[in-house]
Amino acid sequence: MWGVIVNRFKQGFRTLSYPKEVPVFPKRFRGRLMISAAETQCSIDKTKDPLGAVVPGKKPAVDLGKCLFNEEFKAVCPEGLTYSQDHRLAVSKREDLIIRDNEVKLAAALNEKTRRIFGRSLKLREVCAGSCNGCDAEIQAMGNVVFDLSRFGIQFVASPRHADGLMITGPVTKNMELALKKTYEAVPSPKIVIAVGACAISGGPFAGGKEVHNGVDGLIPVDLYIPGCPPHPLTILDGLLRILDKLEKER
Amino acid sequence: MDSQEFDVRNGQSWEWSAVPVLGEDSFRQKILEECSQWASPAGGGASPAGGGARLVNLFAQLEDSGSIRIFVMLGRDQEGKLPVFSMRISQDQASFQSLTPELPQAHMFEREMAEQFAITSIGHPWLKPVRYHQNYRNVPDLWAGIPSRPIPGAYPFYRVGGEEAHEVAVGPVHAGIIEPGHFRFQCHGEEILNLEIQLGYQHRGIEKMMEDVSAERAVLLAESIAGDTVIGHAMAYCNAIESLSDCEISPRAEAIRAIALELERLSNHVGDLGALSTDIGFLPPAAYFGRLRGEFLNLLMELSGNRYGRSLCRPGGVLFDLDQPMIENFRKRLLIARKDLKEISDLFFTKSSVLSRLEGTGIVSTKIAQELGLVGPAARACGCGLDVRTDYAFGMYRFHHIPISTVLSGDVYARSLIRWLESQRSIEFLLDLLTQIPEGDLQIKGSGLKPNHMALAMIEGWRGEIVHVAMTDSNSRIARYKIKDPSFNNWMGLSMAVRGAQISDFPVCNKSFNLSYAGHDL
Structure with a gap:
């Protein structure tokens, strides 16, 4: 017993003061992609973009839903692409993930009626539908003492029947399609669906594969897209707090 | 017995024509001999028997000639060497005598080959699909209906009979934040008599x-x-x-x-x-x-x-x-x-x-x-x-x-x-x-x-x-x-x-x- 108490004091208090304080990421962290406005005709190296994340057009645009945030992606257009330290990436509409400059239309709060139901207590069921387990590991990490998800009234529950919505990872393999649809049907309405990670949004590195779908879109309706490979726990948390309108304005 | 030896080391590459091709019987015999010490309890105990090899890899590939080549890699852990050899089987009669009854390590490898290349391993005790996908040879699958049948219900599970035995099925969607898989328990009261784990839901090809x-x-x-x-x-x-x-x-x-x-x-x-x-x-x-x-x-x-x-x-x-x-x-x-x-x-x-x-x-x-x-x-x-x-x-x-x-x-x-x-x-x-x-x-x-x-x-x-x-x-x-x-x-x-x-x-x-x-x- 003494051991437990002594240890407790040694371990101290470890929870981040997020969202009160802006989180600090290491220098090499690859957050939101920035397209420098000056470069209107940068030379695009297609080989560095095997997943087709660059949207062709007069000015290059990037689909964050297809981007794996890998280091060499910058070389697609070395003059115009850089990664920022900004972890905020979640959006409400699929097309908002296509960025043309340094602006991104981050996720909006749910409508007032839904927010009144979920705002103080949101229960989610997680479904892994063919992910590599990377996104799932980060979702799980949100529950540890550092991020401490439950202080925001958000919890992961064991059954879809107890849930207000689904958080889905993975490109949705053919073998998981049925289980995913059944789980969705088991969630009582009103319900929300959150797609986490490049795979769940676009198929990620598996896009176009014979054994997978290209993400959740088209199978069940999605309310929140959180890109990344995998998204940092704070990126996921930011998305959740945004739809619940729990972040102060312009933070 | 074929005396050709071809050992490789970790990180090595070699022309694949150099890999010895053995007849089916000597292929089988050589694997069983090399792995014999692993299978027998005589050399067991605290550490694995010296010199005994272990099945590191067993997989098939189609050759340009049209036949199927089965490669095996055995691990001689003590020497850091891996003997590699192979056998050919014809596409028309894609089958071989299963190693699994003598060498349980081969169990999953043979199931995998059966699924990927529609190769029957004769005498395999539990030849079921591993990941539920169509085979790579564009021939009829060994199991009808892959992949249109939703897994896992459509395939038999190992069952324990008797009035007091009961079955517990868990998954693919679990209670925690984990990946999907199906677990089928055969129980007597609280005691687990057998657990069959059926995965494949995560198969992305x-x-x-x-x-x-x-x-x-x-x-x-x-x-x-x-x-x-x-x-x-x-x-x-x-x-x-x-x-x-x-x-x-x-x-x-x-x-x-x-x-x-x-x-x-x-x-x-x-x-x-x-x-x-x-x-x-x-x-x-x-x-x-x-x-x-x-x-x-x-x-x-x-x-x-x-x-x-x-x-x-x-x-x-x-x-x-x-x-x-x-x-x-x-x-x-x-x-x-x-x-x-x-x-x-x-x-x-x-x-x-x-x-x-x-x-x-x-x-x-x-x-x-x-x-x-x-x-x-x-x-x-x-x-x-x-x-x-x-x-x-x-x-x-x-x-x-x-x-x-x-x-x-x-x-x-x-x-x-x-x-x-x-x-x-x-x-x-x-x-x-x-x-x-x-x-x-x-x-x-x-x-x-x-x-x-x-x-x-x-x-x-x-x-x-x-x-x-x-x-x-x-x-x-x-x-x-x-x-x-x-x-x-x-x-x-x-x-x-x-x-x-x-x-x-x-x-x-x-x-x-x-x-x-x-x-x-x-």
């Missing part, structure tokens, strides 16, 4: 995709085989490609890869200890281990910009360097982590209530572990002293040795303790390596891939032996890419661990193995 995609995309796929083993699989992929392109990476790049691999091991081992604490309801260490896991992930993020080390390993070397201030910073943080790890582990492993829950639960005997061909910490917890870092040393491990830890009892306690022991050794290894990182270029440009070659790359990931085999065709394109995650060997170990245990023991047994569904399903 990676092996097949590797043949079609560009090199730039292939490495991204390799990083997504198993999201908690990014470094392990990316290193295996890079080693295979470097071997095929005669590219010798610099000692500095090797050192940085080894640092990342050990950080990956640390984060997962420590995370597993936390998960075990959660499952037995001892929450203080669960919270502390969970936080400590993050410290190692954050070191990986400091190094590579991603918490799992994505974008670090690329063919030819690494994309990120460690400069002196970073090294100092890493050492400082590792020293703190070492102290934390000791204090939290002491708290966990000295509590009698913890020990009484872990000790004697989910025992896998040394003999069973050897017969099933378990690898990694799961095998070392059963007293089998195998570790790719020592037996088939690669990269930095050729110069910096890491002692193997083994525990004898084969229970949940052993699998927990092994994680603590290995974590300590990884930290010592890192602290030592960080003081003397050799010089060299970060990335070296390799030439094109050699045509008609095959390369073998083995890595000791945190779960155990990762094996990648890459084969090129006459145009130097990847013609076959075979991936084996350690989970492929070890899932059967979990089934055996819970046999005779209570249903309520399943969660701790499962956590003590913590196997990858994605790595198994590919």
